[in-house]
Amino acid sequence: MECIFVFIFQFKELAQAYEVLSDPEQREIYDQYVEDALKEGMGGGGGMHDPFDIFQSFFGGNLFGGGSSRERMQRRGEDVIHSLKVSLEDLYSGTSKKLSLSRNVICSKCNGKGSKSGASTKCAGCQGTGMKFSIRHHGLSMIQQMQHPCNECKATGETINEKDSCPQCKGEKVIQEKKVLEVNVEKGVQNRQKITFPGEADEAPDTVTGDIVFVLQQKDHSKFKRKGDDLFYEHTLSLTEALCGFKFVLTHLDGRQLLIKSIQEK
Template identity: 50%
Template sequence: MDIFDMFFGGPFGGGGGGGRSRDRRGKNVIHQLSVSLEELYKGAVRKLVLQKNVICDKCEGRGGKKGAVEVCNNCHGKGIEVHIQQLRPGMVQQIQSVCRECQGQGERIPAKDRCKNCGGRKVTRDRKVLEVHVDKGRCDGEKIVFSREGDQEPGLEPGDIIIVLDEKEHPTYKRSGNDLILRMELELVEALCGFKKTIKTLDDRELVISTIPGEVIKHGDIKYVENEGMPQYKNPFEKGRLLIQFFVTFPTKIPIDKIPGLESCLPPAQEALIPDLAEEVILQDLDPKAEARSQRERAHGPAYEEDEDGFGMGSGPGRVQCATQ
């Protein structure tokens, strides 16, 4: 379908004939359907209720009595009006617009002969319920097409209803293709001494994972479980991987009397060679918020202030302005 026909679909598309009859096919109707990651994992059937135009069954799409349809006297059946506008002496401009009398149909029906059911519009509104089958492994942004289920119009083939899947954000899992990504927090003792944990899958199963005795998990390490990711579309028994990234939480303080015991369990620290003239300094904690505020003040001057939303605002007329030449 031509892109202009798709978006505008009015009386100016196509090549021959007059009015809307030049289009052979109605416009497609696009609906966005919000789906959860669980539904994409397990599959689901969703019901979508919508309103659509259907051919009037009383007048069979004529809009009135048989033989009552007349050619529009204003546009002479073309569906468009042509106006000539003079721009300046010797130069004119031709402007086309939809006919006001027939709304681009190229025809009119006298009021006394119009169908009582549709009011001469040839179509009526109808309630349609679609069953949308979301198969396992479908992806965000994919389209499910219901052919010829769009609005009906006399002389036109109905367009399609296109369902676009919109994946909702999941609180636990992220999706990357057929892989699932899980963030797992570990205490330092678990990272050093081992752990056994359970993971709840998107189909409500419980998986047990554990480390090998003596294995150390480093902050940021990534491990995976084969065949526990998303099912492949149209091949649901094949699945991607479940990727697990570990984030180790370190204690803020260690009792001084426990340090020798820790040192005995850990590899020895490399002793630094300190020159005689080296100067000893003190490490201090850095407050990220205070540091960011200080950097903004240095960049914008002391008149720079921060409003409640965190946006920098000048302090008024006293703010220093750059000189212009």
């Protein structure tokens, strides 16, 4: 019997699936899993298992956004990642930075419907699903169906009559809003630390809003170098200083003036 297996998932999951399928040990477990699932499905008189369920149980519940069936699948918006440059002083003493960002929010006038009457027509490009499909063949027995957002309706699955479009958002369902976020950089945090603002990314209808993530990026310091939790400071001595003793003042990252002197210096 030849079994044609159709599965749909997005790029992220595809990568995850690929990892499993390309690892021989994992692959064996997976093959056994699918075989068992198919046997079970055909023996019980209830027809074959939904291939989605097989994938979902195997790769974990979050494959389709947390639900256990396709009906409950809800799209999740993209996370927005910004890099935030900070000085070594900022990381040493902690700081807080206010950043103004513009984001899409659901139009308040039409509640994200895009039309005055609330009416919309099903998008012809995707039959209202918001997704378009393309098929890729893997050998003889496997067909992979890829999904991508419909460009004709911006993945909303519906189009709006021009005359009926909402005057505030012009049928776009969302409007741009400026928002100030205060990023608190805690004292002593590491370079590349992530600071997340959950659900603050672009809003879209029927979509779980993604996060805004700031990744701290430490600027080079002219005097100090950081290695883990230690600070290194390089100071050049003259030959006389090296032989007869020295002292100098070092300004620390928090502005303190520290007197550094050699043992022989009185």
